[in-house]
Amino acid sequence: MEPLLAVKVGCLVSLLFLTLVCGLVPAQVQWFQIKAATGRHRRILSFISCFAAGVFLGACLMHMVADALTDIQGELGKQLRQAGAGWNLTGSHNDSSGAGACGAELDYPFAELIISCGFFLVFLTESLVLHCCRSASPSHGDPAAGKEPGAPSVLHSHGAPGPGGPSPGSFRALVLFVSLSLHSVFEGLAVGVQQGEAGALQLCLAVLAHKGVIAFSLGLQLVQGGTPPRWRLLYLGLFALMSPAGMAMGIGLSLSGGAAGGLAMALLEGVAAGTFLYITFLEILPQELSSPEPPLAKFSFVALGFALMAVIAVWA
Template identity: 45%
Template sequence: MEPLLAVKVGCLVALLFLTLICGMAPAFISWFLKKSVTGIYELIICLISSFAAGIFLGACLLHVVAGFLSDAAVELAYINYPMGELILSFGFFLVLLIERIVLQISQRSESTVQENIPMPSTPQSPDDNYQEKNDPQSEKSLPPEDPHNHVHPHVYSNSSFRSLILFCSLSVHSVFEGLAIGLQSNYSSALEIAIAVLIHKGIIVFSLSLKLIQSMTRPAWLITYIVIFSLMSPIGITIGIIVTLKKTTIVTLVQTILAGISSGTFIYVTFLEILPQELNSGDRPLLKVLFIIIGFTVMAVIAIWA
């Protein structure tokens, strides 16, 4: 087996098992079944998330986008237009559109549910209102939002429907991430992106599993979600491998377009989802930036051989 194909197949198998293990862990290890994270657990999640963000940033800038633009300049040189940038933008807006549609559906569903919930009619005394406003330990006080929940907004929402929508959205991301690996044409490039996706995918599926658990998802459905999600990236890798095996002119053009779309999704995921989630948290900002830089440095070192 050629080294390039070996990396792709190895990443396919590793992604499958890693996603299954990380996805099932919260459901079977009581330490993970916490509604809030504190202490060493909080620190570990924080640093891993920041490191993964740096890994993804490095893979995006140093290889995915640069590699695609280089290939597009060769394959689409006969078109007097920045087609590479246009295809990148298409991939970016494709994911943006999917995310906005998903969010709109989720918000409408949530509004409908809230409208159907009757408001409590029990009157409150002025003393009760005063205590509720001034007592931080009041039972009606909302818990503080955890700034270290990685990946996507509303990860710890209590809506099962939002969990399903989140699952569908992440599954779409996973297919394109797998495509980015399967479409690579050299060993070093495939290895670089594989490392980024492996680290990121472990954190993604871990957060998704916690979300499903806290949304009171039944164990059978939880397992079903995780298994299906685990198959998404391998499916993307498989599609990419099949496309790259046929080296006709049309297939090469299709490969370039698909690579551009997947590169656009990388830009979206990196700059509008992963980095904002890490940098908008006010806790340990310098430490988080340090681990983002460390993750980026790892990708920069690997890119020496790309």
């Protein structure tokens, strides 16, 4: 047990350090701030952003949604089997009918429903935020009123907030941070509950591989979304703590002999996947694909980012 615990603690420290470094590089280095870039510098940053968008797309489909689908269906099936077994103990039904009832219940796509709820939760929240921004702005009756030429719109800016309202870009950064943080907790928990050294090390290496890329992409989104430096540091610091926190929980559960997971955690993971689905497809990808760089070049970098996450999914 001692060597296994040492492996897990080493993984915990490595995750914390790697996430902080990879996230802080784009968030704190001036070179990555696209507002100050021109010419070739701006094109390079745009292609890096497209690569990051592909990373988020791969993380969304190959990791978060895939994990949520598996975990929710598995936990629901477990709950229904337990309920069916309890029902059969009364003598009212035989085993075959109980199993059939459980199978019939699982024919409905519950996991997809939970993920969709997460999607619409963010959709509704952002719609309310944008509505409040528009209502609070003194120029909401006339989109051109009180706006200097070239100034960003309240509804489309990822930078400073418009008059009288918070920046939608700040809200999107918050949602991105929350959904990624929840997923990170579940990843760390999965490593922490491993009972073998080889399994814990293999899973930790897979998490490390895509955690660094995700942290870099998150830092890039924060800086290019206009998040203030103080908030960038707070987001990245908390994000770096999520996987180690989940791993510490998993280590505690494995040492105490408790069971990890549960239906509530699976449902929460599904909601997080739905929120990330919204941010990926309605915020990050459209923003990167609307830049003036050559479309095929942008496609190539988005595909490259997705391919990297797809390869990592072989081990994760």
